[in-house]
Amino acid sequence: MSRISVRGFAVASATAVTAVGSVVGVASGSTAQSNDAEATAYETTTLLADIPAGQQAQVQTASLTQQADAQAIAADATAKKAAEEAARKAAAETAIKKKEAAEQAAKAAKERAEAKKAASRDAARSVTDFPVQTSYTVAQIQAMAQQMVPAGQFQCFSNIVDHESSWNYQAVNASSGAYGLFQALPGSKMATAGADWRTNPATQIKWGLNYMNSRYGSPCEAWSFWQANHWY
Structure with missing residues (x-):
């Protein structure tokens, strides 16, 4: 080269x-x-x-x-x-979804708390509004419940009573001894709502409403549980 x-x-x-x-x-x-x-x-x-x-x-x-x-x-x-x-976009979408879920959960919890508070307040005020009688018809008991249970919860409340006792405040389960509108077992636990729990449907309604609110959050949530399990 x-x-x-x-x-x-x-x-x-x-x-x-x-x-x-x-x-x-x-x-x-x-x-x-x-x-x-x-x-x-x-x-x-x-x-x-x-x-x-x-x-x-x-x-x-x-x-x-x-x-x-x-x-x-x-x-x-x-x-x-x-x-x-792509990673930044995915992280942003995840954060938005978590925020929305948290907001929905907080809203639901607030609504449950308000419903529970209102139901308890209404029940406590209404029990003494009904004159004591020696007996009550189904229509009278249902009218009491409509005045004590929040309107948006009444149908669920009524569904449970229909299945438990058919609105018979003196109903007794021959096998277990469960008693009253809600078939409380034992029936004496309803004494927390009033000494006249055996004979006063208003007292039983107060107890039943407080039970559904404290255990499930509302009558409708109690009814959802009942539908899934056939007890509550």
């Missing part, structure tokens, strides 16, 4: 590398280097023409390898950026 051809090979190699750098710069978003890249690529082609075929292959291989490496690096960076963006 002559001195001229050796110099040509070195210059061509360096120029090829420079051309790759220029192309990579353009790929990464630098438009200012496009003209330089084209000029350098032209110069590389011209110089390669003066180099023997075997040496041209070496120069071209080096150039293509560097170009492929640069493209791989750019692709990895793009993939990494996309993955990070």
Whole structure:
């Protein structure tokens, strides 16, 4: 190889590398280097023409390898950026869902607490509003319950009484001894609502409402449990 051809090979190699750098710069978003890249690529082609075929292959291989490496690096960076963006988006969506769930749970808990408080207040006030009688009809007992149980909870309350005693405040289970509208077992536990629990439906209604609120949160939640288990 002559001195001229050796110099040509070195210059061509360096120029090829420079051309790759220029192309990579353009790929990464630098438009200012496009003209330089084209000029350098032209110069590389011209110089390669003066180099023997075997040496041209070496120069071209080096150039293509560097170009492929640069493209791989750019692709990895793009993939990494996309993955990070997807992770941020997923985290934001998860945070929003958790916040909404917490807000709904807090709202439901507040509604249960308010319903329980209102029911207890109404029951405590209403028991003494009904004159004591020696006996009561189903219609009279239901009218008492409608005045003591919150309107939105009455149907659920009524469903439970229908299944437990058919609104018979003196109903007794022959097997277990459960007593009253709600088939309390033992019946004497209703004494917490009043000493006249055996004979006064209003006292039993007060006890039953307080029981449903304290154990399940409301008559409707107690009814949901009853439907699933056939007891409450």
